Amino acid sequence: MIEDFIHVSITSRDLERSIRFYETLGLKAIKRFGVVDEDGIARAFRLPKGRLAVAYLAASEAQGRMFIDLVQWLDPAPEGEPYAVPNNVGLNRIAFRVRDLDASVAEMKAKGIAFLTEAPQDFGPGIRCIVTTDPDGVFVQLIEGL
Numbered sequence: 001m002i003e004d005f006i007h008v009s010i011t012s013r014d015l016e017r018s019i020r021f022y023e024t025l026g027l028k029a030i031k032r033f034g035v036v037d038e039d040g041i042a043r044a045f046r047l048p049k050g051r052l053a054v055a056y057l058a059a060s061e062a063q064g065r066m067f068i069d070l071v072q073w074l075d076p077a078p079e080g081e082p083y084a085v086p087n088n089v090g091l092n093r094i095a096f097r098v099r100d101l102d103a104s105v106a107e108m109k110a111k112g113i114a115f116l117t118e119a120p121q122d123f124g125p126g127i128r129c130i131v132t133t134d135p136d137g138v139f140v141q142l143i144e145g146l
Contacts, residue, residue, distance in 0.1 A: 015072035093139035101144035
């Protein structure tokens, strides 16, 4: 049975653009694979080819070992669009814990990050959050108080 979390994979249309976005949030690229051409990946996901560019991103102060497996499929090319609304069925967002939400939001706004609301929102006792989207439209939630 399951022992632990490993990663969340996010498909991007432009790997370098997405790396820059997530680094603006405070993550670091901890490993870059360049171009991977792997038939096993293709077979596992029932795709005709398995050629992709991959980078792992993690929080610099992470307490666990979980990371983002950021992928740009080269062959086959990325398809479709991310969920337009957060209540769509399936994986719809990634959430990050921050120590000081107001300071984090101010720093990110200064770096050009736009959020869905002007200010963080309260929900539950002592819990606040704000949401943005990555360059491909994936919902990214920042949470303080959990």
